Amino acid sequence: MATDQPSELEQCFEKLQKLISQHEHGKIVKHTDTILRLSPGDVDALACKAIANLQLGEYEEAAKVLAHKQLQQEMHFERAYCCYRLGKFDEALKLLGSVGEAHASGALQLAAQVHFRLDQGAACVEACDKLKAAGQVSSLELKTNLLAAYVSAGRSAQLPELMRQLGIKPRDSFEIAFNRACGLAEVGDEEAAETAVKAAYKQGEEALFDEEFSEEEVLGELAPLTVLLAFLLLGSGRAAAALDKLQPLVAGDIHAREVAALAANNWAVASYLTDAQQKGFYSRSIRKLESLLDKGAGGGSLALDPDIATRLNAQQKQLLHLNRALLYLLSGKLDQARELSGLLLAAYPGDASVVMLQAVLLAKSSKAAEADKLLAGFSPSSSSSSSSSAEEAARPTLLRAQLALEAGNAAAALQLLGSGLPAELQMRPAVLATRVALHEQTGDAAGAESLLQSALKHWQARSAAAPRDTAAAAGLGWCLQRLVALKLSQGAAGDAMALYQQLSKLGGAGSTTSAAAMAQLARAAAASGDAEAVAVLRKQLPAAYASLGTGLDLDSLEDAARSASSSRRKEELARRRQEEEVAEEAEAAPKAKKARKKRKPRLPKGYDASKPNGGLPLPDPERWLPKWQRSDAKKKQRRRRDRQETVKGSQGAGKVDEALDRGAKAERGEEPEKAKGPAKPNLPARAGSKGKGGRR
Numbered sequence: 202m203a204t205d206q207p208s209e210l211e212q213c214f215e216k217l218q219k220l221i222s223q224h225e226h227g228k229i230v231k232h233t234d235t236i237l238r239l240s241p242g243d244v245d246a247l248a249c250k251a252i253a254n255l256q257l258g259e260y261e262e263a264a265k266v267l268a269h270k271q272l273q274q275e276m277h278f279e280r281a282y283c284c285y286r287l288g289k290f291d292e293a294l295k296l297l298g299s300v301g302e303a304h305a306s307g308a309l310q311l312a313a314q315v316h317f318r319l320d321q322g323a324a325c326v327e328a329c330d331k332l333k334a335a336g337q338v339s340s341l342e343l344k345t346n347l348l349a350a351y352v353s354a355g356r357s358a359q360l361p362e363l364m365r366q367l368g369i370k371p372r373d374s375f376e377i378a379f380n381r382a383c384g385l386a387e388v389g390d391e392e393a394a395e396t397a398v399k400a401a402y403k404q405g406e407e408a409l410f411d412e413e414f415s416e417e418e419v420l421g422e423l424a425p426l427t428v429l430l431a432f433l434l435l436g437s438g439r440a441a442a443a444l445d446k447l448q449p450l451v452a453g454d455i456h457a458r459e460v461a462a463l464a465a466n467n468w469a470v471a472s473y474l475t476d477a478q479q480k481g482f483y484s485r486s487i488r489k490l491e492s493l494l495d496k497g498a499g500g501g502s503l504a505l506d507p508d509i510a511t512r513l514n515a516q517q518k519q520l521l522h523l524n525r526a527l528l529y530l531l532s533g534k535l536d537q538a539r540e541l542s543g544l545l546l547a548a549y550p551g552d553a554s555v556v557m558l559q560a561v562l563l564a565k566s567s568k569a570a571e572a573d574k575l576l577a578g579f580s581p582s583s584s585s586s587s588s589s590s591a592e593e594a595a596r597p598t599l600l601r602a603q604l605a606l607e608a609g610n611a612a613a614a615l616q617l618l619g620s621g622l623p624a625e626l627q628m629r630p631a632v633l634a635t636r637v638a639l640h641e642q643t644g645d646a647a648g649a650e651s652l653l654q655s656a657l658k659h660w661q662a663r664s665a666a667a668p669r670d671t672a673a674a675a676g677l678g679w680c681l682q683r684l685v686a687l688k689l690s691q692g693a694a695g696d697a698m699a700l701y702q703q704l705s706k707l708g709g710a711g712s713t714t715s716a717a718a719m720a721q722l723a724r725a726a727a728a729s730g731d732a733e734a735v736a737v738l739r740k741q742l743p744a745a746y747a748s749l750g751t752g753l754d755l756d757s758l759e760d761a762a763r764s765a766s767s768s769r770r771k772e773e774l775a776r777r778r779q780e781e782e783v784a785e786e787a788e789a790a791p792k793a794k795k796a797r798k799k800r801k802p803r804l805p806k807g808y809d810a811s812k813p814n815g816g817l818p819l820p821d822p823e824r825w826l827p828k829w830q831r832s833d834a835k836k837k838q839r840r841r842r843d844r845q846e847t848v849k850g851s852q853g854a855g856k857v858d859e860a861l862d863r864g865a866k867a868e869r870g871e872e873p874e875k876a877k878g879p880a881k882p883n884l885p886a887r888a889g890s891k892g893k894g895g896r897r
Contacts, residue, residue, distance in 0.1 A: 210239050217249060229253040244271050251279060260286045278304040282311060288511045290315050306337045313350060320514040322354025333366075341377075344369050348380035353514070357384035371397065375405035379426055386433060395433045402426045417453065424450055424460045431467050440474035447471060451489070459512035462505075465489040466521055469528065483532035490525040503544050519545075523554055530561065538562060553579065553596050560600060569604055576601045591623050598622055615639045628659045630676055637683060650687055656680050678704060689722065697722060 213236045220229050233250040236243060247269055254263035264283045267276060281296035293315050300308040309332050316325035329347045332338050338347060344367045351360060360381060364370065371378035378401030385394035402423055409419045420427075427446055434443035450464040469486040472479070495504040503522055504510075510518065522545055529538035539562055545555045556579045563572035576597045598621045605614040618636050619627065626632055633656050640649035657680040664673040681704040688697035701722055809816035823831045 210236065213239065214245075217246075221249070224256075226253040226256045230257070242269075242271050244275075247272055248276065251276065255279065255283065277301075278307060278311070281308070285311060285315055285318075288507060290319050290511075306332070306335070309335075309337075310343070310346075313346065317346075317350060317353060318511060320353070322350070322356075325350045326354045326356065338367065341369070341374060345374065345376045345380060348377065348384070352380060352383045352387055355387070357387035360384040371401070372404070375401045375408060375423075375426075378404055379429070382426075382429060386429065391433050391436055395430065395437075398426055398430050398433065402430070420449060420453060421455050421457070424455050424457065424464065428460060428463050428467060431464075431471065435467065435471060435474070440471045444468065444471040444475050457512075458506060458508040462493045462509045462513065462521060463517065465493065466524055469524060477531075483528055487525065487528050487532065487534075490521065490528065493521060503541075503548060519549055519552070519555075523558065526558055530558070530565075535562065535565060551580070553593060557597060557600050560597075560604075564604055564607075569608055572604060573601055576604075591625060595622050595626055611639050611643055615643070628656055628676070630679060633676075634679075646687070646691065650684070653680055653684050653687065657684065685722070694722065 213232065217229065217232050217236065220232060230250055230253045233246045233253070236246040237250075240246070247266055251263050251266040251272070254260070254266060260283050263279075264287065266272070267280045267283060277296050277299045281293045281300065284290070284293035284296060294312065297308050297312050297315075309328050313325050313328035313332070316322075316328060329338075329350045332343070333347065338344055347367070348360060348363065351357065351363060364377075364381070369377055371381050378397060382394050382397035382401055385391075385397055405423045405426065406419060409422055414422065427450060431443040431446040434440075434446065447464055447468040450461070451468045455461040455464065469489060472482055472486065476482070493505055493509055494502055495506050495510075505513075505518060505521070513521075522541065526538050526541040526545065529535070529541060538558075542555065542558050542562055545552075546559055549555045556575060560572040560576050563569070563575065579597050598617055601621070602614040602617040605611075605617065615636060618632055618639070622632065627636075633652070636652055637649050640646070640652060657677065660673055660676040660680060664670060664677055667673060681700055685697045685700045685704065688694075688700060804815070805817060807816065828834055
């Protein structure tokens with residue numbers, strides 16, 4: 202008989218529809234298994250199970266379901282997203298190329314995320330620009346991601362215009378404010394970046410506390426902002442303040458492993474800058490950075506934890522390994538430092554920092570020639586971050602100069618600091634001062650003067666081009682001061698005076714170095730009798746000192762000085778003569794005996810002088826005898842002998858029956874009893890025997 206009741210499979214799908222409407226993803230997975238037992242390979246059930254696993258975050262299970270042959274030609278977007286969450290970025294990009302128009306917007310968003318993870322900033326911005334051109338950047342989250350993409354691509358200078366186009370402001374969310382602060386830090390405006398990140402942190406605290414987050418949760422959510430603030434503090438030389446910011450993050454438990462890795466790295470740097478000699482610093486820092494490695498990887502490995510490796514860019518990962526290698530080097534673990542530097546050199550052959558680390562390790566091994574050869578043959582790669590500026594590119598040359606100085610080769614160091622550096626760096630104050638000092642050390646005064654003259658022309662030209670350039674004014678003043686000192690050492694007081702007048706016109710005559718030069722000039726002018734130079738120098742004196750010599754008679758001062766000198770000489774001779782007489786009298790006089798210091802008697806505890814014997818018991822008269830000779834000891838010895846003579850137990854301690862003593866009987870003339878032979882045993886009667894009869 203036919204019936205209208207639905208089949209079991211239809212009932213299962215009805216229940217599945219109800220679970221989907223209720224978003225019961227865990228129950229959906231279990232119920233789809235029931236459906237697949239009734240209808241193996243059902244496409245709808247497989248798709249529902251895959252989506253439910255994705256919603257639950259079970260990406261490996263979702264990947265297994267999506268790998269079913271029934272779904273391989275469909276659900277490309279879901280498969281790509283699953284690969285993205287599992288860190289298979291190349292496979293995800295390949296699958297995104299097959300996504301249909303239905304998921305075009307989602308595919309662009311996912312492609313931007315994948316390119317961001319692969320540190321492909323240009324491709325990430327390109328995907329975001331396509332979304333913006335299509336008018337599909339509507340949510341605040343997408344706008345925030347677009348800002349992050351521009352920062353990662355090195356286009357932070359365009360953020361203000363981009364934010365204007367998107368119609369967003371930093372006050373809209375603390376994430377937007379954070380990305381804006383990152384952009385300011387990227388363009389080098391550290392002061393504005395610090396102000397922005399502090400405002401973003403305050404904004405984030407208020408928003409999260411309104412959502413009833415706990416203090417620990419707020420600390421974890423705002424950890425990226427704290428790390429950025431500490432980075433800015435480190436850049437401005439405030440290592441102690443940066444350490445205070447990072448300490449709670451390092452001591453706590455941050456959910457985001459990549460943020461924890463950056464916090465640990467910056468904490469090690471801040472601790473080193475604050476106090477590298479603190480007890481246990483190197484061991485703690487090395488443990489922190491080694492904890493970021495993949496499980497089972499040794500200290501000489503480049504394999505980071507997957508959660509960290511997939512969320513940090515290439516430069517951040519390189520710095521983590523490089524700082525760990527530096528900690529090995531500074532802590533004396535040279536074998537581990539060599540192993541890690543070898544891996545870094547193979548992975549980043551065009552990076553200046555890695556090559557310099559290898560050179561330092563060679564120099565530590567007394568291979569300075571090999572280190573210099575390695576640095577001389579270094580050429581930065583175009584992709585290396587170390588080639589971003591002339592200063593970074595010159596670091597290997599500066600290290601070569603340092604190694605040459607440590608080897609005592611000042612001439613080689615001077616040549617490297619001269620022709621080995623770009624022209625814009627040769628006149629930097631630090632490099633220039635080192636070159637002048639090396640010329641003076643090698644006795645090349647003419648070379649030092651020539652270098653200072655060329656530097657003076659360089660800074661004069663720069664100061665004329667930019668009159669408000671404080672660096673140019675400082676460089677010009679330094680060159681003039683060094684030239685004044687050099688001319689004075691050569692005895693050219695006139696040239697020194699002319700240079701000093703230039704310095705006074707520049708406004709640098711009030712510095713400490715200038716005051717020393719002025720004093721030298723005054724002595725030189727006085728020695729040469731140059732009254733005009735003395736008058737010029739007198740005008741340069743501060744007002745408090747200019748009137749000190751007014752109204753003085755120089756001739757009378759000289760006579761007074763001579764008379765004072767002769768009187769002081771006579772007083773000195775009389776004093777010495779008196780000291781000699783006192784010494785002779787002391788030697789001739791008999792030496793008095795030194796009085797012994799009376800010691801205060803030390804009385805025993807409880808001593809009372811009013812009582813006989815001080816209230817204490819009389820001393821033992823035998824206290825001077827050895828212990829074994831004292832009467833107490835003799836009593837003990839007697840008792841010990843008595844105990845040893847007494848025999849106890851079965852060896853005679855009991856009463857002896859004299860009737861049993863044969864020796865005593867013989868003495869009394871009694872006959873000993875004859876032996877009756879051994880007694881026969883009284884055995885029990887055998888079973889079955891009668892009377893005296895027995896077995897024959």
